[in-house]
Amino acid sequence: MTVTPALLPIDKATLPLFAGIDVGGTNIKIGLVDDTGQPVAFNKISTQQEDGAEKAAERVAETLGDMLAKLGLEPNTVARAGLATPGPMNLATGQLLKPGNLPGWHFAMVRDLFSKATGLPVTFANDANAAAFGEFWSGAGAEVQNMVLVTLGTGVGGGIIIDGRLLVGAHGAGGEVGHIVIDCRDDAPPNSLKLRGTLEGYCGAYGVEARARAALETTGAKSSLSELDDESLTPLAIAKAAEAGDHLAMSIVMETAKLLAIGLASIIHTVDPESVVIGGAMTFGGEGHPLGERFLDEVRRQTSVRIFESLRSEVHMDFARLGGDAGFIGAAGLAREEHRG
Amino acid sequence: MTVTPALLPIDKATLPLFAGIDVGGTNIKIGLVDDTGQPVAFNKISTQQEDGAEKAAERVAETLGDMLAKLGLEPNTVARAGLATPGPMNLATGQLLKPGNLPGWHFAMVRDLFSKATGLPVTFANDANAAAFGEFWSGAGAEVQNMVLVTLGTGVGGGIIIDGRLLVGAHGAGGEVGHIVIDCRDDAPPNSLKLRGTLEGYCGAYGVEARARAALETTGAKSSLSELDDESLTPLAIAKAAEAGDHLAMSIVMETAKLLAIGLASIIHTVDPESVVIGGAMTFGGEGHPLGERFLDEVRRQTSVRIFESLRSEVHMDFARLGGDAGFIGAAGLAREEHRG
Numbered sequence: 302m303t304v305t306p307a308l309l310p311i312d313k314a315t316l317p318l319f320a321g322i323d324v325g326g327t328n329i330k331i332g333l334v335d336d337t338g339q340p341v342a343f344n345k346i347s348t349q350q351e352d353g354a355e356k357a358a359e360r361v362a363e364t365l366g367d368m369l370a371k372l373g374l375e376p377n378t379v380a381r382a383g384l385a386t387p388g389p390m391n392l393a394t395g396q397l398l399k400p401g402n403l404p405g406w407h408f409a410m411v412r413d414l415f416s417k418a419t420g421l422p423v424t425f426a427n428d429a430n431a432a433a434f435g436e437f438w439s440g441a442g443a444e445v446q447n448m449v450l451v452t453l454g455t456g457v458g459g460g461i462i463i464d465g466r467l468l469v470g471a472h473g474a475g476g477e478v479g480h481i482v483i484d485c486r487d488d489a490p491p492n493s494l495k496l497r498g499t500l501e502g503y504c505g506a507y508g509v510e511a512r513a514r515a516a517l518e519t520t521g522a523k524s525s526l527s528e529l530d531d532e533s534l535t536p537l538a539i540a541k542a543a544e545a546g547d548h549l550a551m552s553i554v555m556e557t558a559k560l561l562a563i564g565l566a567s568i569i570h571t572v573d574p575e576s577v578v579i580g581g582a583m584t585f586g587g588e589g590h591p592l593g594e595r596f597l598d599e600v601r602r603q604t605s606v607r608i609f610e611s612l613r614s615e616v617h618m619d620f621a622r623l624g625g626d627a628g629f630i631g632a633a634g635l636a637r638e639e640h641r642g
Numbered sequence: 643m644t645v646t647p648a649l650l651p652i653d654k655a656t657l658p659l660f661a662g663i664d665v666g667g668t669n670i671k672i673g674l675v676d677d678t679g680q681p682v683a684f685n686k687i688s689t690q691q692e693d694g695a696e697k698a699a700e701r702v703a704e705t706l707g708d709m710l711a712k713l714g715l716e717p718n719t720v721a722r723a724g725l726a727t728p729g730p731m732n733l734a735t736g737q738l739l740k741p742g743n744l745p746g747w748h749f750a751m752v753r754d755l756f757s758k759a760t761g762l763p764v765t766f767a768n769d770a771n772a773a774a775f776g777e778f779w780s781g782a783g784a785e786v787q788n789m790v791l792v793t794l795g796t797g798v799g800g801g802i803i804i805d806g807r808l809l810v811g812a813h814g815a816g817g818e819v820g821h822i823v824i825d826c827r828d829d830a831p832p833n834s835l836k837l838r839g840t841l842e843g844y845c846g847a848y849g850v851e852a853r854a855r856a857a858l859e860t861t862g863a864k865s866s867l868s869e870l871d872d873e874s875l876t877p878l879a880i881a882k883a884a885e886a887g888d889h890l891a892m893s894i895v896m897e898t899a900k901l902l903a904i905g906l907a908s909i910i911h912t913v914d915p916e917s918v919v920i921g922g923a924m925t926f927g928g929e930g931h932p933l934g935e936r937f938l939d940e941v942r943r944q945t946s947v948r949i950f951e952s953l954r955s956e957v958h959m960d961f962a963r964l965g966g967d968a969g970f971i972g973a974a975g976l977a978r979e980e981h982r983g
Contacts, residue, residue, distance in 0.1 A: 389950070389952055398952070445812075446812070447811070447812040461912070461913075463804060463809060468804060468913060468914075469914075470788070470913060470914020470915075471786075471787070471788040471914050471915055471916040471956075472914055472916075472952065472953055472956050472957075473914070474910070474911060474914040474950060474952075474953055475912070475913055475914040476912065477911040477912070477914070477950070478911065478912060479911075480907070480911040480949075480950070481822075481907070481908035481911050481912060482824060482904045482905075482907050482908050482948060483823060483824075483825075483826045484824075484825065484826045484827075485824045485825045485844075485900075485901060485904045486825075494950070494951075496907075496948055496949075497948075498904075503826075559826075560826060563823045563826045563839075564823075566821070566822070566823050566837075567822035567823050567908050567912075568912060569815070570815060570818040570819065570820075570821040570822050571802070571816070571817065571818070571819060571822060571908075571909060571912050571913065572802075572809060572811060572816055572912065572913065573809075573810075573811020573812050573813055573814070573815040573816040573818070574811075574812055575812040575813075607823060607837055607838075608821075608837075609730070609815060609818070609821070609835070610835075611730055611739070611813065611815075612813055612815055615812075615813050616813075
């Protein structure tokens with residue numbers, strides 16, 4: 302196990318620190334974040350989810366101890382930990398329910414387990430919500446008080462910040478924007494939860510692949526994608542083909558932007574944010590990449606024509622800035638919120 | 643002009659009072675509401691919108707003065723007024739923009755005008771948001787902290803309460819749930835703002851009528867509705883036919899429930915309320931009416947299959963309770979919120 306040195310010299314004025322723990326099916330990201338939202342140390346350990354949550358909590362605690370030792374800091378420099386995991390979960394009791402990618406952790410009382418192992422009070426959050434709070438605290442939403450994050454990946458998730466506070470919702474399901482419905486037809490494609498016509502069903506990785514397959518079958522258009530078997534027809538392959546000038550591939554990318562925009566119009570007319578932040582692996586290269594920028598421009602254009610005229614120049618849309626760090630930074634930020642009361 | 647007597651004897655413990663003013667295209671409702679959310683006096687004057695906002699403000703102030711005099715109360719018993727109007731508006735500056743049903747008030751600085759006329763500080767709100775806050779404060783949402791109101795009428799509007807506070811949004815467009823998109827097709831029907839595939843476009847009065855016309859044209863089904871001309875084919879006529887056993891009319895009512903449910907699924911996965919309250923003139927008779935109750939049951943059933951399993955027994959759906967009083971009660975409630983700081 303390697304422990305990174307401090308990313309920045311630690312200024313006493315930025316204490317206390319908050320620990321951010323972001324649990325995924327493969328890795329657990331662990332960061333120490335200062336009171337201004339800057340990470341001062343980071344590490345990553347494998348989840349080894351089959352060994353269960355208790356063992357993982359102990360390994361996280363050990364790693365945190367090593368990180369503090371390397372920094373020459375006392376454990377009491379850390380005021381609180383934030384723990385982000387995939388849902389579904391019961392936030393009130395601190396219990397994980399049955400997240401698909403953590404079978405070994407099902408029904409674990411994760412908040413108590415991590416609190417016991419680390420000796421810290423623990424704030425528990427949905428990982429997508431934590432990422433939204435991270436972008437709000439020190440990423441693409443740092444200058445606004447009302448923000449929506451939408452993450453495009455295998456699934457579509459997100460989180461919502463209203464007046465500087467995370468919209469958790471009455472049952473922890475606030476900001477589950479992948480499950481909003483953009484297609485009311487009875488035969489609309491189902492998503493991973495068998496809900497039909499959802500944003501995730503169209504703009505999640507499987508949705509993009511399915512639309513590409515359908516386009517290849519129904520249009521007679523020539524496309525380099527037609528040489529790929531089903532396994533190889535991934536969003537990355539589609540992006541590469543689009544970049545190489547393949548018209549059908551480009552139409553799939555642009556259609557993804559339009560379908561995302563339809564979902565964004567609903568979100569905007571519901572919570573009316575200042576800023577919509579788009580993140581995740583499936584942003585077609587994202588910021589600074591020609592295809593990613595073209596995708597974002599199309600999202601902006603297609604959203605604009607679907608929202609109130611008075612909002613068109615008011616709602617900003619940008620790529621997320623923190624990448625995979627948003628979850629642990631946001632978890633630390635939510636711990637800070639609870640610490641400050 | 644008539645002034646109603648006090649609806650209830652006034653208990654000093656329930657002071658101060660708040661004035662609630664709900665402006666519509668035809669009438670202005672004026673209420674005095676006590677500190678617990680109970681209306682103690684109510685009046686209604688015609689808007690006479692063509693005379694402009696300033697004249698109306700003066701007539702409202704005069705009516706309020708009469709109401710207080712009848713109650714034997716000093717003007718200083720009223721701590722603040724809440725003013726609800728149709729949007730769009732600029733909440734920050736207190737200026738109305740161009741609401742369709744108030745052409746004579748376009749761009750009026752209504753908050754200042756009403757404050758000057760009444761001598762009271764004024765809280766300004768969107769009328770649908772005020773109605774939502776009314777139902778939350780002393781109607782169907784009185785026992786929850788997280789609530790969504792959806793009102794079905796000519797338009798579809800609403801409001802959202804999160805953790806006991808109205809979700810105003812960054813530009814006053816929070817809870818504009820009529821404009822969420824439930825149909826991503828390019829040829830989906832447009833609503834009054836020419837936005838396509840919106841909840842309002844399907845479940846507003848014109849949407850319901852359009853679906854009935856289309857069903858009469860495309861299905862060969864026998865229906866008593868086929869005897870009506872376009873003018874007579876109203877939601878009320880459809881409701882009456884459905885109650886009389888007309889199958890096509892009933893299918894339109896049930897389809898309205900399904901389309902509403904699709905919109906509700908999106909709202910629920912965005913803000914995760916404890917309670918969804920459905921109001922407005924177009925609830926097919928509403929509470930206590932067999933067709934209204936059947937409509938609501940279908941909304942519940944169709945929503946249930948479109949949301950997370952964990953939410954199905956958790957999100958309550960009920961009819962609004964305050965009817966047309968929700969707006970002035972909620973306006974008074976929002977005034978009280980601002981008064982209490």
